[in-house]
Amino acid sequence: MHIKTFGVEMWMNEFENHCRYNLAETCVDSITLGELIDMAGVDNSVLGELRGMRMGYGAIEGSDRLRDAVAGLYENQSRENVLTTHGTIGANALVHQTLVSRGDHVIAIVPTYQQHYSIPESIGAEVELLHLRPENGFLPDLDELRAMMRPDTRMIATNNPNNPTGALIDRAMLSEIAEIAQGSGAWVLCDEVYRGTDQAGSGYTASICDLYERGISTAGMSKAYSLAGLRVGWVAGPQTLLEDIMIHRDYNTISVGRIDEYFAALALENRAQILDRAHRITRENLAILSDWVEAEPLISWVKPQAGTTALLEYDLPLPSRDFCTQLLEEEGVLFTPGSAMDMEGWLRIGFANSTADLRDGLARVSAFLARHGAAQSS
Numbered sequence: 001m002h003i004k005t006f007g008v009e010m011w012m013n014e015f016e017n018h019c020r021y022n023l024a025e026t027c028v029d030s031i032t033l034g035e036l037i038d039m040a041g042v043d044n045s046v047l048g049e050l051r052g053m054r055m056g057y058g059a060i061e062g063s064d065r066l067r068d069a070v071a072g073l074y075e076n077q078s079r080e081n082v083l084t085t086h087g088t089i090g091a092n093a094l095v096h097q098t099l100v101s102r103g104d105h106v107i108a109i110v111p112t113y114q115q116h117y118s119i120p121e122s123i124g125a126e127v128e129l130l131h132l133r134p135e136n137g138f139l140p141d142l143d144e145l146r147a148m149m150r151p152d153t154r155m156i157a158t159n160n161p162n163n164p165t166g167a168l169i170d171r172a173m174l175s176e177i178a179e180i181a182q183g184s185g186a187w188v189l190c191d192e193v194y195r196g197t198d199q200a201g202s203g204y205t206a207s208i209c210d211l212y213e214r215g216i217s218t219a220g221m222s223k224a225y226s227l228a229g230l231r232v233g234w235v236a237g238p239q240t241l242l243e244d245i246m247i248h249r250d251y252n253t254i255s256v257g258r259i260d261e262y263f264a265a266l267a268l269e270n271r272a273q274i275l276d277r278a279h280r281i282t283r284e285n286l287a288i289l290s291d292w293v294e295a296e297p298l299i300s301w302v303k304p305q306a307g308t309t310a311l312l313e314y315d316l317p318l319p320s321r322d323f324c325t326q327l328l329e330e331e332g333v334l335f336t337p338g339s340a341m342d343m344e345g346w347l348r349i350g351f352a353n354s355t356a357d358l359r360d361g362l363a364r365v366s367a368f369l370a371r372h373g374a375a376q377s378s
Contacts, residue, residue, distance in 0.1 A: 003122035006114050007340035011324075020332030021361030025350040026163065026308050028197070028278040031226045033263065039273040040266050050259070058258040061246065062234070066261045069268035070234050073195075074217070075210040083242045083249070084256045088193040088220035088233040093119060094253075095189050095216055095235060096157075098245045100125050104154035109140050111164055111311075111341045113191060116157035125154070134302050138167035138311075142176055153184045159191035160205060161198065164341055164348040165311050166304020168198060171206035178212035187214045193233075196224030196275055197282050197352075198306040203275055205306065209236045216241065221264050223308060224278050225271065232256055232264040278352075282308060285351045285358050292362045298369050308352035311338070313345060316372055320344055330371075331364035 016022055037043050061067070062084030070082045085091040092115045100106060102124030108117040109130045121127045128148055132138040140158070156177065160169045169177070174190075181188045190208035198205055203224070208215035220233030235245060267274055286304065293299050298315045312335075316323065320337035324347065327333050338346035351358055 001122055004114070004118045006118070007342075008114065008336060011336055011340045015325075015328060015334055019328055019334035021357050021364065022334050022353060023349050023351070023358065023361045023365075024334045024336045025353050027222050027228050027350075028224060028226045028281055028308060028352040029354050030228060031274070031277075036227070036263065036267055036270075036274075040270040042266070046266075049262070053258060053262070055258065057255045058261065060255045061242075062256060063258070063261045063265065066232075066265040066268070067234075069265045070236065073204075073219075073268070074207050074236060077209060077236050080239045081209070081236055081242070083235045083245060084261065085218075085220075085233045085235060085249070086253060086256060087222065087228075087231045088191060088218050089115065090253065091218035091220065091233045091235045092116065092189070092191055094245050094248055095218065096120055096123070097248050098241070099155055099187055099189075101154075105150050105152050106154055107145070107148055107156045109145075109156070109158040111162075111343050112157070112159050113163055114341070116159070116189070116191065120155070120157070132162070132165065132167065134313075138162060138165035138302050139169060139173065140177070142173070142180065145177070146180055149180060149184050149186070151184055153181075153186045155187045155189055156181050157189045157191075159193070160208075161192075161194040161304075161306035163191075163194060163307060164309045164336070164343070165302065166307040166309055167302070168205055168305035168307075171211070174206055174208060175211050178208065178215060181212065181214065185214070187216060188212055189216045189218070192217050192219045194223050194307040195219055196271075197278060197308060199283055199286060199304070203279055203306075207236070213238065221267065225267055225274050226278065227264070227267055230260045230264050230267075232260050281355065282352050285353075285355055286310075288355065288358060289349070289351045289362070292366070296366065296369060298373050309348050309350050311343065312347045312349055314347060314369075316369075316376060318372070320347055323347065326372075327365065327368050331368050333361045333364050333368075335365075 209217040222228035336348040
């Protein structure tokens with residue numbers, strides 16, 4: 001199987017361990033296991049439970065405790081509608097491998113996580129891209145989507161909240177997308193790994209699995225829950241689909257680690273405390289970033305409504321990779337170049353790390369912009 005190089009992951013692998021200020025990070029500032037245990041108030045019981053845990057494979061489809069906790073994140077899902085995976089990345093890969101065949105028509109709404117167009121393309125599907133545009137607030141043009149649909153359209157792949165733009169498809173628009181898909185009997189795969197990070201209210205937007213009988217929601221512990229190191233994700237959707245996914249999952253997963261699932265369940269059972277922390281970080285930091293963008297004449301954007309990332313458009317005669325490598329060399333700040341996401345002329349910033357790092361990092365970016373802007377005008 002030939003597959004394209006994963007642009008964002010290759011960029012991060014190359015540079016994320018060589019920066020002072022990692023403003024390319026997409027997870028809400030990670031927590032320690034000690035912090036999780038404190039939030040859950042179970043300091044006296046955790047070691048005893050772990051000491052008695054037999055290190056077999058555990059429940060192949062995921063522990064009942066974890067699947068019950070995941071089902072509680074949705075309006076209409078039960079344990080039987082949840083299958084655990086190795087991170088959201090594992091969930092996405094399994095869905096594509098299960099549903100997409102050579103020659104299928106797949107619509108990917110981009111920019112998005114590269115899995116959602118490169119994996120079906122590698123399988124031999126005909127992948128058509130629906131491009132999000134800043135003038136639409138980086139929300140999909142549904143008339144354009146309708147025009148792209150065919151009787152043989154197999155899947156619409158998107159993510160919500162969107163990575164990298166932070167745009168948020170609300171319940172009404174998500175329901176319209178489901179209605180459009182239903183006309184062709186197409187599946188809708190919605191990567192919801194950033195769900196829980198909306199800038200208002202509870203932080204939770206609607207899930208496609210609750211709105212459409214062929215809706216598939218994938219998510220995991222990495223972003224809103226600050227526990228990427230657990231490597232736990234899941235697929236939520238129709239039970240018959242999960243049975244088909246299990247056929248593929250038997251070849252590459254068997255089961256998810258029992259200790260990982262234990263701590264993931266503990267986190268979801270105490271998610272209110274974790275999300276309160278996540279909302280404090282993301283909402284305060286986005287306000288800081290917004291003030292910074294308004295003060296920078298060389299930067300423009302569409303302000304995110306959710307998520308942990310934003311796309312910044314810059315006015316300098318530099319390709320985005322050159323911008324980012326020079327910024328790293330001169331100021332120690334890491335961004336992600338738009339070229340890694342097929343969005344040349346833009347930069348992705350992650351704003352959910354520590355507030356102190358965000359402030360210091362942005363000050364250094366301002367120095368970089370002032371220096372290069374002056375050189376451009378001289």
